[in-house]
Amino acid sequence: MATESNINILLVDDEPLVLQSLSATFRRQYNIFTATNGKDAIEIVRQNHIHVVLSDQRMPGMLGHEVLRVIKTISPSTIRILLTGYSDLDAIMNSVNSGEVFRFLTKPWKIDQLRDTVGAAVDIAQKVGQLYPSKADIMRTSGVEPTEIIEQEEEVPPPPPSGQKEGLLIVEFNKEQLQTMTQVFGKKYQVYPASSITEAFDQLSKHDIYVMLTDLNLNSEDGIDFLHAVKQEYPNIVIILLTQVRDALLAIKSINEFQVYRYHVKPCAVEDLDKTIQSAMNRARTYRVQPLKNVAYVAKEVAPQLVEKGVTEKTNWWRDKLRAAKKLFGR
Amino acid sequence: MAEKKKEQQAGFRFAELIIFGTLFLALVASVFVLNIIISRDSQRDAEQVFCATKQSEYWQRAYRNLIRIQERLAELSIIDSTQVEQIAEKSAQLDTAFFNYKKSISIFDSTVAALDKGGVILLEGIEYEIAPVTNPEARATIEKEIQKWSESRSVLLDLAEKTPNPRQIESSQLEKAIDFAIQNDELILASNRDFIVRLGELSTEKIKNLQFAQVVALVVSILVFMGMAIRLTISLRKQAKIIRESQTQLIQSEKMASLGQMVAGLAHEMNTPLGFVRNNIEIIRENDREFQEAIVASTAVLKSLVAGNYSEVEKQIPATLEKLKNIEKIGLVDENAMMIANSLEGLDRMQELIVNLRNFSRLDQTATQLANINQCLDSTLVIANHILKRHMTVVKDYGKIPDIVCAPAQLNQVFLNIITNAAHACEEKGEGVLRLKTFVEKNEAVVQISDNGKGIPPEIINKIFDPFFTTKPVGKGTGLGLSISRKIIEEGHNGRITVKSKVGHGTDFFIYLPMQGRQEKAEKVFSESTPALN
Numbered sequence: 001m002a003t004e005s006n007i008n009i010l011l012v013d014d015e016p017l018v019l020q021s022l023s024a025t026f027r028r029q030y031n032i033f034t035a036t037n038g039k040d041a042i043e044i045v046r047q048n049h050i051h052v053v054l055s056d057q058r059m060p061g062m063l064g065h066e067v068l069r070v071i072k073t074i075s076p077s078t079i080r081i082l083l084t085g086y087s088d089l090d091a092i093m094n095s096v097n098s099g100e101v102f103r104f105l106t107k108p109w110k111i112d113q114l115r116d117t118v119g120a121a122v123d124i125a126q127k128v129g130q131l132y133p134s135k136a137d138i139m140r141t142s143g144v145e146p147t148e149i150i151e152q153e154e155e156v157p158p159p160p161p162s163g164q165k166e167g168l169l170i171v172e173f174n175k176e177q178l179q180t181m182t183q184v185f186g187k188k189y190q191v192y193p194a195s196s197i198t199e200a201f202d203q204l205s206k207h208d209i210y211v212m213l214t215d216l217n218l219n220s221e222d223g224i225d226f227l228h229a230v231k232q233e234y235p236n237i238v239i240i241l242l243t244q245v246r247d248a249l250l251a252i253k254s255i256n257e258f259q260v261y262r263y264h265v266k267p268c269a270v271e272d273l274d275k276t277i278q279s280a281m282n283r284a285r286t287y288r289v290q291p292l293k294n295v296a297y298v299a300k301e302v303a304p305q306l307v308e309k310g311v312t313e314k315t316n317w318w319r320d321k322l323r324a325a326k327k328l329f330g331r
Numbered sequence: 332m333a334e335k336k337k338e339q340q341a342g343f344r345f346a347e348l349i350i351f352g353t354l355f356l357a358l359v360a361s362v363f364v365l366n367i368i369i370s371r372d373s374q375r376d377a378e379q380v381f382c383a384t385k386q387s388e389y390w391q392r393a394y395r396n397l398i399r400i401q402e403r404l405a406e407l408s409i410i411d412s413t414q415v416e417q418i419a420e421k422s423a424q425l426d427t428a429f430f431n432y433k434k435s436i437s438i439f440d441s442t443v444a445a446l447d448k449g450g451v452i453l454l455e456g457i458e459y460e461i462a463p464v465t466n467p468e469a470r471a472t473i474e475k476e477i478q479k480w481s482e483s484r485s486v487l488l489d490l491a492e493k494t495p496n497p498r499q500i501e502s503s504q505l506e507k508a509i510d511f512a513i514q515n516d517e518l519i520l521a522s523n524r525d526f527i528v529r530l531g532e533l534s535t536e537k538i539k540n541l542q543f544a545q546v547v548a549l550v551v552s553i554l555v556f557m558g559m560a561i562r563l564t565i566s567l568r569k570q571a572k573i574i575r576e577s578q579t580q581l582i583q584s585e586k587m588a589s590l591g592q593m594v595a596g597l598a599h600e601m602n603t604p605l606g607f608v609r610n611n612i613e614i615i616r617e618n619d620r621e622f623q624e625a626i627v628a629s630t631a632v633l634k635s636l637v638a639g640n641y642s643e644v645e646k647q648i649p650a651t652l653e654k655l656k657n658i659e660k661i662g663l664v665d666e667n668a669m670m671i672a673n674s675l676e677g678l679d680r681m682q683e684l685i686v687n688l689r690n691f692s693r694l695d696q697t698a699t700q701l702a703n704i705n706q707c708l709d710s711t712l713v714i715a716n717h718i719l720k721r722h723m724t725v726v727k728d729y730g731k732i733p734d735i736v737c738a739p740a741q742l743n744q745v746f747l748n749i750i751t752n753a754a755h756a757c758e759e760k761g762e763g764v765l766r767l768k769t770f771v772e773k774n775e776a777v778v779q780i781s782d783n784g785k786g787i788p789p790e791i792i793n794k795i796f797d798p799f800f801t802t803k804p805v806g807k808g809t810g811l812g813l814s815i816s817r818k819i820i821e822e823g824h825n826g827r828i829t830v831k832s833k834v835g836h837g838t839d840f841f842i843y844l845p846m847q848g849r850q851e852k853a854e855k856v857f858s859e860s861t862p863a864l865n
Contacts, residue, residue: 014720015603015607017604017607017673017676017677018603018606018607020607020669020673021606021607021610021611021614021670021673022607022610024610024611024614024666024669024670025610025614027661028661058599058717058720058721059720059721060720060721060722061721061722061762063721107602107603107605107606108602108605108606108609108610109606109609109610110609111609111610111613111614114610
């Protein structure tokens with residue numbers, strides 16, 4: 001029954017009936033690999049060039065986000081989607097902050113949405129695959145243990161020469177906290193403080209922002225819409241959420257709509273936040289040099305239909321504004 | 332906030348208790364102090380009365396002896412000097428009288444001084460210390476006597492002191508003394524009598540006042556005591572009510588927590604079949620579209636054939652064949668069959684879940700009924716599946732157990748609680764074994780729930796059934812799970828629950844449920860022991 005497709009997708013779920021159902025959904029378009037546990041899934045990724053992996057979160061042994069994390073180190077070009085049945089907050093937080101999931105899908109899912117997401121992921125994977133043409137092949141043929149590869153740090157473009165600081169936009173509605181953070185991080189980065197969405201908009205229009213550290217206690221839906229619009233217009237900006245609410249739905253939205261880089265819950269240690277900002281800066285530099293490493297950027301390029309899905313009127317309004325500002329300031 | 336308020340209330344009660352206690356003690360102490368003062372007063376009064384009595388007595392003695400001296404002197408002056416015997420006798424009598432007079436008058440003098448200014452009197456070799464009379468009413472009765480005496484005391488004292496020989500007493504001096512004695516005898520005696528009476532009256536008055544004060548203090552202290560008792564009762568009741576309320580609240584929240592646990596488990600278990608059944612049906616629909624197209628095309632071919640329209644048939648056949656081939660090639664018929672079978676299985680699973688939920692909660696059944704413990708364990712396992720699934724292997728070792736009368740929903744809550752704890756105990760290890768064993772021992776059904784997790788340290792094993800004891804972080808456990816479990820087993824089922832644990836090796840919970848006893852109770856026809864029918 002196998003088709004001649006050269007796209008490989010891996011389905012991971014401990015429930016065989018789910019695997020059968022998902023296989024039936026995709027078998028006409030793609031080559032299907034299935035695994036009922038994390039270990040098998042990792043082995044399959046080692047042996048084959050997998051474009052997209054769709055994994056359940058709750059499984060015996062390794063949890064879904066753990067599997068995805070390992071897969072990321074073995075095959076960075078594989079686009080990872082997490083299917084969560086039972087909205088388990090801790091699991092979602094963990095996957096946001098470690099697995100770098102492309103999308104979350106919740107059970108029970110709708111077939112169209114599933115197909116669209118997987119389709120977009122396949123497109124992205126093909127595009128991103130150009131970056132890593134033969135990494136998986138090398139691994140397969142050389143027999144190098146992936147554990148060693150895991151240790152390898154991704155090459156990071158060097159930081160700009162001293163005296164030239166990278167832009168850090170901090171959006172925080174509490175003025176006192178904003179001032180504190182501006183002072184703390186002002187030594188290392190060019191901090192642009194903003195205490196409202198409007199101010200953030202101004203700063204975005206006028207300055208070159210690498211990383212955006214933002215609160216999402218945004219009183220209204222505005223926050224998510226705004227961030228969505230920002231990520232659309234400036235896909236290279238790395239967004240870190242710093243919020244008081246541990247909310248699974250919010251975490252899912254921030255992954256699905258603006259590919260949040262890290263989700264920090266207030267209050268958090270300065271050192272942790274500093275580390276996160278530092279790695280976000282590295283990430284932002286990488287994006288500027290190698291845009292293909294930026295899933296959000298690629299997604300916008302190759303699968304605009306998926307990106308447009310979550311767009312609300314408000315998002316579009318912000319996007320228009322941002323675009324106009326961009327033109328005005330010539331950036 | 333609420334706790335702070337409670338603390339404040341407790342502090343207020345404590346302060347109040349101190350105030351009440353101090354008041355009560357002060358009242359009791361004041362009664363004692365009054366008593367002491369008054370008794371000291373009356374001791375002083377008694378001494379003064381004693382002094383006054385002695386004064387009268389010695390005055391009378393002195394007076395008598397003074398008269399006797401005069402008589403003896405007169406008798407001696409008329410007796411012949413020849414009657415030596417008679418003279419000697421009278422002289423001796425005179426000497427005695429004089430001696431008595433001398434002694435009496437000096438004692439009298441000291442008693443008057445003592446009553447006036449305070450001092451010591453010496454009576455038959457014993458010293459008595461007398462306080463001066465200060466009470467003005469009492470003093471008024473003896474004032475005149477003191478004055479009279481101070482005017483003439485030298486006359487009477489000189490007579491006693493300055494006469495070496497009684498026979499040489501100057502008659503003028505004697506007369507003066509006798510004059511004073513005769514004139515004042517009445518006054519002195521009356522004064523003393525009045526003084527004694529007055530003192531008596533005064534002390535009666537004092538005692539009356541004392542009694543009144545005592546009664547008042549007693550009444551007030553009783554009132555204070557009652558007030559304290561009432562306040563304490565009220566606040567104790569309030570406290571008991573607060574404790575009861577917060578306990579009810581906690582028990583309720585424990586119930587809600589276990590309900591939440593159940594719902595979460597159910598939702599997770601439902602989501603999986605729901606997910607693939609939905610997906611399957613969408614696939615079936617898509618496939619169905621292709622079947623329909625094939626059927627429409629085939630029907631058209633058939634119709635053309637029947638109509639004898641062969642040129643049309645020739646035109647239609649390739650496309651129709653292509654459609655049918657495609658269906659065959661990708662195995663859509665088989666796929667549909669599989670999808671339908673899988674969906675039915677998924678639906679069965681959902682149905683099973685619902686049945687299990689019903690078995691677990693028994694919402695639609697009476698609380699107490701005949702139930703099979705093994706079935707209870709099974710339905711609990713379904714509910715707990717999402718906690719166990721990741722890292723626990725379940726081993727069932729069920730014995731043959733007759734149905735027992737119990738409250739299955741409550742027992743399930745107990746089982747779920749212990750099973751959840753077992754799953755948590757194995758979390759650090761990453762994998763574990765949950766063993767469920769049931770067997771009959773004597774008259775009891777025994778459920779043994781074992782894990783090979785981290786175990787319970789011996790220093791806390793005695794506390795695990797205590798209310799509010801928990802090792803879980805704040806917000807994760809109420810600390811009531813096991814205490815409620817014990818209540819359900821011990822009070823609800825007349826059973827026992829025990830635990831054995833070894834750190835690093837695992838924990839075993841044993842639940843003993845009597846197989847008889849409650850059954851008799853349940854089989855009673857009437858709620859009262861002797862039904863009275865008219």
